[in-house]
Amino acid sequence: MKNLFVLPVFLLMTLGIYAQGYQFTTVKENPVTSIKNQGNSGTCWSFSGVAFLESELLRMNKGEHDLSEMYIVRRNYADKAEKYVRVSGNLNFAQGGSFADVVETLNEYGVVPDEAYAGLNYGETTHKHGEVEAGLSGYIKGIAANKNRRISPVWTIGLNGILDAYFGAFPHEFQYQGKKYTPQSLAQSLGLDSKNYVSFTSFTHHPFYAPFALEIPDNWRWSLSYNVPVDEMIQIIDNALNNGYTVAWATDVSEIGFTRNGVAVVPDEEASENVGSDQAHWLGLPQAEKNNRLKAQADQGPVKEKAITQEMRQVAFDNMETTDDHGMQIYGIAKDQNGTKYYLVKNSWGETGKYKGIWYASEAFVKYKTTSIMINKDGIPAALAKKSGL
Numbered sequence: 001m002k003n004l005f006v007l008p009v010f011l012l013m014t015l016g017i018y019a020q021g022y023q024f025t026t027v028k029e030n031p032v033t034s035i036k037n038q039g040n041s042g043t044c045w046s047f048s049g050v051a052f053l054e055s056e057l058l059r060m061n062k063g064e065h066d067l068s069e070m071y072i073v074r075r076n077y078a079d080k081a082e083k084y085v086r087v088s089g090n091l092n093f094a095q096g097g098s099f100a101d102v103v104e105t106l107n108e109y110g111v112v113p114d115e116a117y118a119g120l121n122y123g124e125t126t127h128k129h130g131e132v133e134a135g136l137s138g139y140i141k142g143i144a145a146n147k148n149r150r151i152s153p154v155w156t157i158g159l160n161g162i163l164d165a166y167f168g169a170f171p172h173e174f175q176y177q178g179k180k181y182t183p184q185s186l187a188q189s190l191g192l193d194s195k196n197y198v199s200f201t202s203f204t205h206h207p208f209y210a211p212f213a214l215e216i217p218d219n220w221r222w223s224l225s226y227n228v229p230v231d232e233m234i235q236i237i238d239n240a241l242n243n244g245y246t247v248a249w250a251t252d253v254s255e256i257g258f259t260r261n262g263v264a265v266v267p268d269e270e271a272s273e274n275v276g277s278d279q280a281h282w283l284g285l286p287q288a289e290k291n292n293r294l295k296a297q298a299d300q301g302p303v304k305e306k307a308i309t310q311e312m313r314q315v316a317f318d319n320m321e322t323t324d325d326h327g328m329q330i331y332g333i334a335k336d337q338n339g340t341k342y343y344l345v346k347n348s349w350g351e352t353g354k355y356k357g358i359w360y361a362s363e364a365f366v367k368y369k370t371t372s373i374m375i376n377k378d379g380i381p382a383a384l385a386k387k388s389g390l
Helices: 003-018 044-059 069-086 130-144 155-167 183-190 230-242 279-283 287-300 310-318 363-369 382-387
Strands: 025-029 174-176 179-181 197-201 211-213 224-227 247-251 326-335 341-346 358-362 370-376
Touching: 044 069, 044 247, 044 326, 044 370, 069 130, 069 155, 130 155, 179 183, 197 230, 230 247, 230 326, 230 363, 230 370, 230 382, 247 363, 310 363, 326 358, 341 363, 358 363, 363 370
Parallel strands: 197 224
Antiparallel strands: 025 326, 174 179, 197 370, 211 224, 247 326, 247 370, 326 341, 341 358
């Protein structure tokens, strides 16, 4: 009977200081378009990359545009399938991708408004890609197996047949805002150009201030990111935001501090503020129970966070504790009631959570769990651009 009272008292003592909740004050906020919903599809890379481009258009006074994420997804499925066959199946073929799939294809594939290409040609009102991914995967694996000892010259016709059946044939021309465009001419008229965008990352297994292909499965294009120390990566993000640019952000959302209620933090399980007064009881808890309590604290209000170092980032990446889970858009800076710095983040899960599709990610979380960022090259501090040879 005695133990029945220990847990509630411990929880009250541990969580009581967080009952005040988060009180955020916006410091800097750049324009974004409306919250979108990727549905049951692994296409966050396209939604966040397109959100980034839409904010670029707002920044350039080109007006508000709703560009098609699925046009980019459909074109990249085809590219990925062809590369998969070319390398005999030694490539990740899944729904995921990277920001390079959005920006490095701009000049070749252009952009299409969502009204001209929704990519919902399979009887659903929201995106569901389980079936199409399975069908494509089975098809290209069969082709890559090369059972005839020679790849047929017509296999891409079958591939495009599947893609067109699910997404619809992509338009070569369309009417938009009273004018006729091709995807390429629309991108050109809007001033969107691949050469304007640069990817950065921060890891020690490659030299700093030089580009390398980040070793994550979804970087199937083997695209390059410039490597900088983590504190300089934060400087790049802040400089871009403070000068009116937004940031496409690839990160790991499987962490206990990434709550489904709109907050991303890195709770320090050894900090007395998080442990509470009954430290002996805390130390005896299973890790799963500690994680559950830290999650609850993160949802309740500000927590003491870990101090993130370059070494911590590297260890987490090398041990596959940091994985490339999700892409979102950073568009501003905020502070909580304790003065802790957060980033305003636009997600693509619809208007979910306390902040209706917006997340507040602490600087500690961004330092720890960022796999890469993409920005307009004009948002890079001049000194750092020079260091990286840009």
